[in-house]
Amino acid sequence: MADAIYVIDDDLDLAQSLARLFGRHGLEAHAFADPAGLPSVQRGGEGGLCIVTDIMLGDDNGFDVAQSIRAWAPSAAVLFMTAWPHTADAVDAIRRHGGIDYLEKPIDEERLLRSVSEGLAWSRERTLAARAIERLSAREREVLGLVADGKSSKAIANVLGLSLKTVEDHRAAIRAKTGAHLLEDYVRLGRALPINLGDK
Known part of the structure; x- marks a missing residue:
């Protein structure tokens, strides 16, 4: 359109x-x-x-x-x-x-x-x-947001209380569903995550 x-x-x-x-x-x-x-x-x-x-x-x-x-x-x-x-x-x-x-x-x-x-x-x-982003699960969106913020897989695992392998699995799923490979891809997608403008 x-x-x-x-x-x-x-x-x-x-x-x-x-x-x-x-x-x-x-x-x-x-x-x-x-x-x-x-x-x-x-x-x-x-x-x-x-x-x-x-x-x-x-x-x-x-x-x-x-x-x-x-x-x-x-x-x-x-x-x-x-x-x-x-x-x-x-x-x-x-x-x-x-x-x-x-x-x-x-x-x-x-x-x-x-x-x-x-x-x-x-x-x-x-x-x-x-x-x-609509194709991602709630957990995958969390991981996406943290990657977009520049956090490593190890740091994300610590924040979310997950194993490193689980985080890597989520990142692989994000890549498969969105085509995101580079950090700039994650940042671009991260901008579209729901935000509360009143908190900006």
Whole structure:
């Protein structure tokens, strides 16, 4: 399925303008004034999904929207935009709420297009990794996460209270199910493991 972009702003004219901008660059984009409409258009497939949301949304805010999006689209990339930029908000957006970028209004179109392109690529990679992880058992996911953190098989055995052979068997199963061989493969898959964004 093709990539898609959802633009959320209580100024619907602005949201539609940005959607048209994406459309002119060959990207599928939809505009929303209310984030409540998003779950009705959630998608399947392996295409990337990028959410571009204003921080101030009437009674809602973009940070809360980002949290709710993770419930039904954990592989979506999120970009925040605002007319009232604050450094603290920018740091919060990126670190705590899983944002890809933080854009100030009026929007720099070149930066927006570049950030959305990066976000869609990130989303596609995370979607594929999540599909691979679905094939793993709960214990294999634990081992995957520890390998991604740089721990050796011996260290993992100590952490999980397993024999070294059992850990190696789990790693062999992970390789067979996901194709992961190098540490960078484990790190890439590890990024798609379920996380609590509030703890970041």
